[in-house]
Amino acid sequence: xxxxxxxxxxxxxxxxxxxxxxxxxxxxxxxxxxxxxxxxxxxxxxxxxxxxxxxxxxxxxxxxxxxxxxxxxxxxxxxxxxxxxxxxxxxxxxxxxxxxxxxxxxxxxxxxxxxxxxxxxxxxxxxxxxxxxxxxxxxxxxxxxxxxxxxxxxxxxxxxxxxxxxxxxxxxxxxxxxxxxxxxxxxxxxxxxxxxxxxxxxxxxxxxxxxxxxxxxxxxxxxxxxx
Amino acid sequence: xxxxxxxxxxxxxxxxxxxxxxxxxxxxxxxxxxxxxxxxxxxxxxxxxxxxxxxxxxxxxxxxxxxxxxxxxxxxxxxxxxxxxxxxxxxxxxxxxxxxxxxxxxxxxxxxxxxxxxxxxxxxxxxxxxxxxxxxxxxxxxxxxxxxxxxxxxxxxxxxxxxxxxxxxxxxxxxxxxxxxxxxxxxxxxxxxxxxxxxxxxxxxxxxxxxxxxxxxxxxxxxxxxxxxxx
Numbered sequence: 183x184x185x186x187x188x189x190x191x192x193x194x195x196x197x198x199x200x201x202x203x204x205x206x207x208x209x210x211x212x213x214x215x216x217x218x219x220x221x222x223x224x225x226x227x228x229x230x231x232x233x234x235x236x237x238x239x240x241x242x243x244x245x246x247x248x249x250x251x252x253x254x255x256x257x258x259x260x261x262x263x264x265x266x267x268x269x270x271x272x273x274x275x276x277x278x279x280x281x282x283x284x285x286x287x288x289x290x291x292x293x294x295x296x297x298x299x300x301x302x303x304x305x306x307x308x309x310x311x312x313x314x315x316x317x318x319x320x321x322x323x324x325x326x327x328x329x330x331x332x333x334x335x336x337x338x339x340x341x342x343x344x345x346x347x348x349x350x351x352x353x354x355x356x357x358x359x360x361x362x363x364x365x366x367x368x369x370x371x372x373x374x375x376x377x378x379x380x381x382x383x384x385x386x387x388x389x390x391x392x393x394x395x396x397x398x399x400x401x402x403x404x405x406x407x408x409x
Numbered sequence: 410x411x412x413x414x415x416x417x418x419x420x421x422x423x424x425x426x427x428x429x430x431x432x433x434x435x436x437x438x439x440x441x442x443x444x445x446x447x448x449x450x451x452x453x454x455x456x457x458x459x460x461x462x463x464x465x466x467x468x469x470x471x472x473x474x475x476x477x478x479x480x481x482x483x484x485x486x487x488x489x490x491x492x493x494x495x496x497x498x499x500x501x502x503x504x505x506x507x508x509x510x511x512x513x514x515x516x517x518x519x520x521x522x523x524x525x526x527x528x529x530x531x532x533x534x535x536x537x538x539x540x541x542x543x544x545x546x547x548x549x550x551x552x553x554x555x556x557x558x559x560x561x562x563x564x565x566x567x568x569x570x571x572x573x574x575x576x577x578x579x580x581x582x583x584x585x586x587x588x589x590x591x592x593x594x595x596x597x598x599x600x601x602x603x604x605x606x607x608x609x610x611x612x613x614x615x616x617x618x619x620x621x622x623x624x625x626x627x628x629x630x631x632x633x634x635x636x637x638x639x640x
Contacts, residue, residue, distance in 0.1 A: 234514070234547065246503050253509045260502040272488035276476045283478060284462060317462055 189214035192228050192240040194221055195385050196393045198342030199251040200239040205338050206255050208379045210262045252282055255335060267335045281321060281328060282339030289314045293347060297354045297398060308356055315360050315367055322366035326373055333377055337370075344371040345384055353394035417442035420456050421467035422449060424619050424627045426520075426576040427479040428467040433572050434486040436613035438494035449631065480512055483572055498569045504555070505569075508562070511551050512573040518544045519577045523584045526592070527628065534588075541592055548574065549598040556600075560607050567611055575608045575618075583624035 191207070191214050193200030207214050219228055219238055231247035232240045241248045241257065248257045259267050268275050292314060295307035318340065322328065328336035351357055361368045375381055419435070419442050421428030435442050447453055447466050459468045459475035469476040469485065476485045487497035498505050522541045525532030555562045555570065562570040578593075585592055595602045608614060619627070 243503075248503070248506045248510075250510055250513055253506050253513070256509065257502050257506040260505065272485050273471075273474055273476065275488060276481050276485040279481045279484070280476075280478055283481070 188244055190217060190242040191215070192217045192219055192225075192231065192242070193238045194219050196390050197238055198346045201383060201385070202251050202338050202341060203239045203241060203254050203258070204383055205341065205379055206258045206267060208383060209267065209333070209338075210258060210265050212258070212262055252286060252339060255338060259335070267329075267338065269329070269334070278329065278334065278336045281318070281336045284314070285318070285340045285343065289318075289343065293343075293350060296356050296358070297350045297394075298401075304356060308358060311358050312360075312363065315358060315364050319360075319364035319367040322370050327370065333374065333380075337374060341374060341380065344374050344380075345387075346390075349387065349390050349394055352391050354398055416470075416472050418445055418470040419443070419467055420445045420447060420453070420459065420470065422447045423617070424449070424624060425466055426580055427465075429576040429579075429618060430479040430572050431467055431469055431482040431486060432617045433567070433575070433613050434483045434497055436617065437497060437567070438486060438490040440486070440490055440493065449627075450634070479576075480516075480569070480573060483569060487569075495566045496568075497563075497572070499563065507551070507555055508568065508570040508573075511548065511555075511562075511570050514544075515548070515574050515577055519580075523577075523580055526588050526590065527584045528588065538590060538592070542597065545593065545598045545601060549601050552600050552604055556604075560604060562604075567608060567613065571604075571608055575605070575614065578605050578608070579618055579621065579624055582621040583628065586621060586625050587628060 189207070189212060191200070191203060193204070193216060195218060204216075217225070217227070219225060221238070224236060228238070228240060229236055231242055232238075232249045235249060237249065239249070239251055239254060241254045243257075243261065248254050255267065268278055289311065292307045292311040296304055296311060299307060327333050328340060347358065347360075360371075375384075417435070417440055419428070419431055421432070421444070423446065432444075445453070445455065447456060452464060455470075456466060456468060457464055459470055460466075460477045463477060465477075467477075467479055467482060469482045471485075471489070476482050483497060498508060518540070522537045522544070524530045525537040526534060526541065552562060557564060559565050561567050562574070567575070581592055584590075593602060593605070609618060
């Protein structure tokens with residue numbers, strides 16, 4: 183068991199990227215100290231550990247900071263070898279990384295547009311998001327989780343969509359309709375959220391919706407300080 | 410068990426910075442492959458079938474299974490041909506994390522800033538130049554740390570981050586020529602300049618990187634084709 187002082191996580195309660203790291207740490211049974219950041223008044227520690235992006239999450243292990251949530255997930259998997267989250271086979275690892283970056287870059291981009299924009303641009307973003315969800319739905323055919331019988335790297339990477347996409351929909355008044363159109367994906371959401379490590383580590387829904395509503399009011403100029 | 414290295418194809422383009430990456434990795438590992446050159450104006454059926462999600466190159470096809478996204482392909486190459494050639498990623502998890510972080514950083518910053526500087530997309534050129542030069546200075550510091558006194562980010566030999574960053578450098582020089590500006594200056598980033606000279610001279614790199622002139626000609630051709638009146 184790792185001493186708690188050796189592993190620290192700088193985060194923010196509403197951030198999906200931070201939760202993703204927490205899920206990985208908990209799946210591996212790694213003890214850590216959590217430090218909540220006020221992103222409107224960042225601590226000197228956060229700025230010292232992540233001077234480039236000044237974002238959360240930041241994992242600090244033995245005083246070494248690691249940033250970018252997917253980079254952190256790989257670091258965690260390579261450092262603590264029990265309960266691996268990435269598969270062993272190189273092709274399966276490549277596929278896991280592929281879907282993780284697809285969701286992190288492409289789905290997040292369209293979700294942000296659907297969230298912030300209005301009118302035709304909003305409709306176009308929702309359309310694009312549905313094309314992406316279809317690809318994810320097809321990938322889940324015949325599988326309980328993206329990683330197989332148990333949750334793994336890809337599930338943790340895509341996991342924000344199980345909760346935060348619904349929050350974004352409610353806060354911004356749009357529907358991606360995945361419960362109707364994409365049965366595999368909808369089933370995966372339920373199974374993922376039922377996992378103990380996940381369901382015990384989600385922010386309170388109403389408070390998160392309020393947070394995102396306020397965030398939308400600030401407008402698209404404001405960047406969410408999380409990656 | 411399939412004979413590793415028997416059936417390796419790479420779908421890509423000689424001018425594509427992303428295609429360069431797996432080509433360097435395959436060269437480092439001494440793996441033979443068929444290079445299937447794409448036409449920039451028309452995607453092949455093979456590309457569309459093997460990468461239906463992005464429809465983009467490069468795609469590595471190994472034993473008929475596609476692998477997409479350039480740095481994911483580089484990692485796949487490193488993890489598949491483990492007993493051939495040097496390791497591409499460092500062995501230490503923290504060093505690996507640094508390689509991945511700086512790769513993501515360069516990919517996030519460089520292409521978009523260079524496109525503004527080159528002129529295809531509108532933007533504030535002085536501001537883009539300032540941001541670009543600032544990014545180079547961060548990478549200069551990263552090189553000092555990651556190289557641990559050696560030439561490359563990977564140490565004695567080129568590695569993951571060298572491959573990622575090196576693919577952008579041809580485009581930096583092409584942008585300098587096209588836009589008539591200096592970006593990479595020995596006075597401000599001496600280690601990076603020295604690193605780029607060694608990188609481009611490396612045996613796994615030198616024969617596959619497009620020259621600045623080739624990239625400039627390519628950009629000119631694309632621009633004039635796209636701006637020609639429709640027939």
